[in-house]
Amino acid sequence: MAALQGEGQRARGRKTVRARNVAVLVLPHVHLLDMSGPVQALFEANGFGADYRLSYCGPAVEATSAQGLMLGRLEPLPDPRSLDLVLVPGMDSRTLKELSAVPVAWLREVHAQGVRVASICTGAFALGHAGLLDGRSCTTHWKLSAQLQQWHPASKVLHDRLFVRDGNVITSAGVASGIDMALSLILEDHGPLVVARVAREMVIYLRRNGEQTQTSVFLEYRTHLDHGVHKVQDWLVTHPNERVTIDGLARIAAMSPRSLTRAFRRATGITVKSYTQKVKLEVAANMLSNPAESVESVASHCGFMDARQLRRLWKEEYGVSPSQWKVTRRGPHTRPV
Structure with a gap:
């Protein structure tokens, strides 16, 4: 029996997997953890055989985060046909009345192409502004779920979920639950063993969507160090x-x-x-x-x-x-x- 490679060692010599292009939409007043948490999970997955190719785009070449950090050299909005996943991190809730920076037409085209669109926390308001939540189940931060329902009455806001998937639109409750959502996407793309390794690398527990009643031995019995x-x-x-x-x-x-x-x-x-x-x-x-x-x-x-x-x-x-x-x-x- 040969021991497995050390944790964190980057995968080499493994079979080729399909590259997945991920665009992170950086809007003004973005919350840093909403963005960095899911991105870190996808990045760690690359060390275990995945191939997520991350890019950071926005309506402007730079944006100031809610925490005051300037984010620069953002790329233009990519061709939706080239993408596999779009992440929309949340913004400072005090700025939600002004969503003019949301690239509505681009988000609609991304969705029309069948690309997975995933929001974290108040990023759901950007999706709602683009009409992507109409007729769909969704969620957001518990403090703002009633407001999301009021602003977008054609949607069905679920108040007690870590994340919700309806078609190719995924919304999460915010902050750490964005990591849970990212793990679910990695699970879909690469299976439970990669997810277990990513969770361990990030020293986090594996949590599952409240709608997922199935269990797996590949994911169970892993909440230890x-x-x-x-x-x-x-x-x-x-x-x-x-x-x-x-x-x-x-x-x-x-x-x-x-x-x-x-x-x-x-x-x-x-x-x-x-x-x-x-x-x-x-x-x-x-x-x-x-x-x-x-x-x-x-x-x-x-x-x-x-x-x-x-x-x-x-x-x-x-x-x-x-x-x-x-x-x-x-x-x-x-x-x-």
Whole structure:
């Protein structure tokens, strides 16, 4: 077994991924954290195999932030057809009555091209000003949600959400929730393991949208700071088909087997064995959603001793057999019930 690369090491030699062009719309009186939080998450994702190409644009070549920092050399508004994502950070709420700087026509064209448009905090007011919230569910900072609803009655403002996605428009509640929203975009583009690594790199908890009732073992059991345990979790997630021993995992964690057993339970609340089985079963669930896969082939791919072991553990975990669940033809991101 080979240990994973050190955290924060930039990915090299990995398969090519599609580059995604991200335009950050910098408006007057922008809040720095509204902008820097999501940008930092996307930047960190680039260290784990993503390719987000960030640019900063605005209606003028410079803008003064709400905190007084001058931001200069902003690029002109790019061709909407070249973009994959537009971030609209929030502005000082005391300036919301004057939104003349919002590039309404450009935002409408971006949206018409099917580009994802994501606002942070009061950035939702810019989207509303451009008509992008009409007929959509959305959210903003809790102090301003009633005002957003009053100003844009054709929208449906949700008052208790970290972020809300309706079509290709995503709005977030503000400040730190912009990071949560960015993690959800990374999850969509690159999957749960990259998200878990980004969250760990930024030393933040993984939080999920209130509408997302599904759970994933790839995202659960990660709200701790034990470096050795994280290395073991990463290895298990990337090697679901391998048989594991506590001695081998202990070498990855640079611990003794006894120390790893104690540390893993203390950090995650479950045993190494239980976590390993949950990983294998979730990979099996993703594979079984493909009608062409048999229980036998899935058992072999996921490192079970045989199909009988897979069936037994599946029944213990989910209460139905793999074949019974397979008949339901659920999607690959829906866990069995």
